[in-house]
Structure formats: C-alpha cells, structure tokens
Amino acid sequence: MASKKIIAVVGATGAQGGGLVRVVVNDPESGFVARALTRNVSSDKAKALSKLGVEVVSANIDDLESMQRAFTGAYGAFCLTNFWEHFSPEKEHAQAKVMAQAAKQAGVQHVVWSTLEDTRKWVPLSDTRMPTLMGQYKVPHFDAKGEADQEFTKLGVPTTFLLTSFYWDNMVFFGMGPKKGPDGTLLLTLPMADKKLPGIAAEDIGKCALGIFKRGKEYIGKTVGIAGEHLTGNEMAAAMTTAFGQTVRYNNVTPEAYRGFGFPGADDLGNMFQIKCEFNDEFRRPRNPSVARSLNSSLQTFAAWLAQNKQRIPLS
Ligand SMILES: NC(=O)c1ccc[n+]([C@@H]2O[C@H](COP(=O)([O-])OP(=O)(O)OC[C@H]3O[C@@H](n4cnc5c(N)ncnc54)[C@H](OP(=O)(O)O)[C@@H]3O)[C@@H](O)[C@H]2O)c1
Numbered sequence: 001m002a003s004k005k006i007i008a009v010v011g012a013t014g015a016q017g018g019g020l021v022r023v024v025v026n027d028p029e030s031g032f033v034a035r036a037l038t039r040n041v042s043s044d045k046a047k048a049l050s051k052l053g054v055e056v057v058s059a060n061i062d063d064l065e066s067m068q069r070a071f072t073g074a075y076g077a078f079c080l081t082n083f084w085e086h087f088s089p090e091k092e093h094a095q096a097k098v099m100a101q102a103a104k105q106a107g108v109q110h111v112v113w114s115t116l117e118d119t120r121k122w123v124p125l126s127d128t129r130m131p132t133l134m135g136q137y138k139v140p141h142f143d144a145k146g147e148a149d150q151e152f153t154k155l156g157v158p159t160t161f162l163l164t165s166f167y168w169d170n171m172v173f174f175g176m177g178p179k180k181g182p183d184g185t186l187l188l189t190l191p192m193a194d195k196k197l198p199g200i201a202a203e204d205i206g207k208c209a210l211g212i213f214k215r216g217k218e219y220i221g222k223t224v225g226i227a228g229e230h231l232t233g234n235e236m237a238a239a240m241t242t243a244f245g246q247t248v249r250y251n252n253v254t255p256e257a258y259r260g261f262g263f264p265g266a267d268d269l270g271n272m273f274q275i276k277c278e279f280n281d282e283f284r285r286p287r288n289p290s291v292a293r294s295l296n297s298s299l300q301t302f303a304a305w306l307a308q309n310k311q312r313i314p315l316s
Contacts, residue, residue, distance in 0.1 A: 089144030163225035
C-alpha cells in the first residue's frame with residue numbers, strides 16, 4: 001500500500017485544527033495521516049492527540065525554523081492563526097507570513113489557509129459608518145487574515161483560501177448564548193437586523209478541510225467558503241426554542257449598542273456584524289452550504305448541532 005500523505009495541522013489542539021485531526025483519524029481510508037503541531041506537547045490536549053496515535057510535534061507560528069521542521073515531509077498543511085489570543089492583527093499577519101515561508105521552503109504541495117475577508121474592500125477606512133479600530137482596520141480579526149492571503153500567493157505556495165463562518169460553538173465558549181432578559185425570557189442578542197448569518201459547527205470546518213485536501217488540485221489557487229446554514233436571528237431563536245423546550249427570543253440590537261457592550265473585542269465584533277448585515281449578499285454568496293456539504297457529507301444544520309450540544313450552552 002502506498003504510504004499515507006502527511007497533513008501538518010496548525011491549531012491541532014483547538015477547534016478548527018482539532019476537527020481536522022479527528023476526521024483524519026476516523027477516516028483511515030482517506031490516504032492521509034495528521035501531524036499535530038502545538039507549542040506544548042505536554043498539554044492535556046496534545047497528550048489526548050498522542051493517545052489517538054497522532055504524531056504530535058512542537059512548533060510555534062512565531063518561529064520560522066520550528067515551522068520549517070514541522071512542515072518538512074508533509075504533503076499538506078492546514079494553516080491557522082488565533083487572533084483572540086493576542087488581539088494583534090500585525091502579529092497575525094506576521095504568523096501567516098511565517099507559515100507561508102515555511103510551506104514554501106518545505107515544499108508543501110497543498111496548503112489550506114483558514115482566512116477571512118479584508119473588510120476594507122467593502123468599507124474603506126475613510127467610510128465613517130463604523131469606527132476605524134487600532135488605527136488601520138475596520139474588523140481587525142478579519143482584515144489581517146485577508147491581507148495575509150498575499151503572503152501565500154506572493155511565494156507561489158499552492159494554497160486554498162478557506163473562508164470560515166461564525167461558529168455556533170460561540171454560544172458555548174464565547175458567551176454568545178441566550179441570556180435571561182428583564183422578564184425572564186431567554187434572549188439571543190445579535191446585531192443582525194433581519195439578515196441571515198452564515199454559521200457552522202466548528203467541528204465541521206476540519207471535515208470540510210479534509211474534503212479540500214482530498215480534492216487536491218481542483219481547489220488549489222481557489223477561495224472556498226463554507227457554512228452549515230444561513231439563518232436569521234428569529235430562525236436561530238426558533239430552533240433554540242424547540243431544542244431547549246422554552247422560549248428564546250431574538251434580541252436585535254444595533255451595531256453601535258453591540259460595540260458598546262465593553263467586553264474585549266466588542267468593537268471588532270460590532271463592526272463585523274454590521275458588515276455581515278450591510279454586505280449580506282456579498283458575505284453570504286461565497287459561503288454556500290451545498291459546497292460545504294459536497295466536501296463534508298455529514299455537515300450539520302443548526303438544529304442538528306443544537307440537538308448534540310444544547311447541554312453545553314450555559315443559559316443564564
Ligand atoms: N469563533 C468564530 O466564530 C470564528 C469564526 C471564523 C474564524 N475564527 C478564527 O478562528 C481562529 C481561532 O481558531 P480556533 O477557534 O480553532 O482556535 P482555538 O480553538 O482557540 O485554538 C487555538 C489553536 O491555535 C494554536 N496556536 C495559537 N498560537 C499558536 C502559536 N504561536 N504557535 C502554534 N500554535 C498556536 C493553539 O495551539 P497550542 O496552544 O497547542 O500551541 C490552538 O491549537 C481565530 O483567528 C478566529 O478569528 C473564529
């Protein structure tokens with residue numbers, strides 16, 4: 001039997017990369033094997049991957065040499081940055097550049113880069129409908145990822161640009177679940193007006209990425225967007241009402257109000273939701289659930305995800 005192709009996975013201990021590692025482990029016929037990259041091979045999450053039989057290697061996306069070592073011998077690489085760890089778009093861009101350089105030097109044949117749009121193509125800094133943040137961004141955690149796409153193209157790295165969607169898991173980990181309003185009714189607070197929000201189960205991102213690696217050449221040089229479903233706030237609230245067996249109401253707030261919520265990154269997310277509303281067609285068009293389903297036949301709908309995950313969503 002031909003030896004399996006290695007996919008080096010950045011973020012293997014996290015949501016996106018973890019999903020990719022797990023689907024590769026669970027799909028022994030895929031022709032691929034995962035190599036998990038982490039800064040800390042002794043963490044519980046890294047040890048759990050070792051226990052699954054996954055090769056776990058030490059690497060840091062701030063350190064080119066470590067990334068070259070980790071990408072050596074790999075056919076593919078899943079590349080990811082984690083904005084929320086440092087809140088620095090410049091650092092995110094630099095990390096993407098390191099991964100592109102390492103992929104080039106190691107001769108990686110297919111990179112899937114988990115990116116997002118540079119929103120300044122829709123709302124230039126001169127546009128005053130929303131504040132400019134950190135001096136030169138509208139949505140810092142999007143803009144630097146989109147800006148960094150060029151690091152892969154400039155070096156001629158064979159890359160698929162993967163546009164991900166809002167994780168429904170944000171309701172579990174990011175405090176975005178429904179909360180009790182003044183009258184005790186559960187309120188799902190989002191500044192999405194009457195527009196549809198593309199969403200996805202975080203676990204499905206890695207499954208779609210494996211679909212892209214399997215299709216190989218067809219996707220190199222392409223941008224592909226993925227979502228499980230596009231839903232309005234009312235539709236999400238209705239699905240939660242069914243899942244929880246108690247009323248959840250959509251609480252539509254303005255982007256200004258959302259920016260003012262005061263938690264770290266509220267201004268970034270307020271701008272993000274405003275763009276998703278005001279450029280709804282442009283934002284939704286590339287994130288086609290049928291494309292995602294063609295890459296990952298077990299793609300979950302919101303209702304299916306809720307059925308599996310509702311106990312994990314804190315209702316307060
Ligand atoms: N939440 C959403 O709705 C959403 C939607 C679309 C896109 N995103 C984007 O998703 C990204 C986060 O991905 P995630 O949710 O999969 O992350 P996550 O679950 O928070 O895990 C972060 C991962 O990144 C790795 N990592 C961070 N810094 C690293 C470094 N310097 N060197 C090597 N590995 C490093 C961590 O590995 P170790 O700690 O083991 O080293 C960990 O595996 C963010 O940039 C965010 O903007 C989020």
